[in-house]
Amino acid sequence: MDSIGTFYGIGVGPGDPELLTVKAINALKKIDVLIAPKTEKKSDSVALSIARPYLKPSVEIIFQTFPMVRDFAAEKKIFEANTDEILKNLRGGKNVGFATLGDPMFYSTYIYIFELLEPRGVKIVTVSGVPAFLAIAAQIGRPLAYGNDILTIIPATAELDAIKNFLDKADATVLMKVYKNFPEVVDALAARNLIDEAILVSRCGLDDEKIITDVAAHKDEPLNYLSTILTRRSHE
Secondary structure, rough: OOOHHHHHHEEEEEEOHHHHHHHHHHHHOOOOOEEEEOOOOOOOOHHHHHHHHOOOOOOOEEEEEOOOOOOOOHHHHHHHHHHHHHHHHOOOOOOEEEEEEEEOOOOOHHHHHHHHHEEEEEEEEEEEEOOHHHHHHHHHHOOOOOOOOOOEEEEEEOHHHHHHHHHHHHHHEEEEEOOOHHHHHHHHHOOOOOOOOOOOEOOOOOOOOOOOOOHHHHOOOOOOEEEEEEEEEEEE
């Protein structure tokens, strides 16, 4: 029986292939199989496009479809089927990589695969990546937090009342996945005098990146899933 391969969860950052860490690039060079996650609505994988320059020519690409997780228990069968496919390759002696946008342990599909694989006796190496909001802050020259500022990270897919509650408390805020209820988020920011400091970046580091500084003026425009808002209370 062949030895069991190693499973690598590899954070490939927000979009720019130059933002991959040295550790991530080294991990990509070790793998025999790359899992390229995609959603039901897309035929491609952004994570794969970022990782591709660092893959060896012989790597096998396996596309796996994952739902947008709102209730993991309801979607568990899909994750278990994808995990079984990964296990089959690992037990065949292959090193398998799972490419994920941003960081693997931060709002990532990888987390669910990691938790299913961890009890199965395979070696897992998780490689950190640059989250989009950090890349955005660097690119636009926006410090995220000063001194004792409280930075709050909010998935805009959360309940609107919860979003408003945390906006009331935070000194600085990152709002992720604002594509779904953008107009409501804009109104909530405006009601708290946070709209003038808001900057929205969509598809950071990719060829079609968009930066919006007048967020309120674009309130009714559709957004890509990979859209993030940074805002803060005026800092003197």
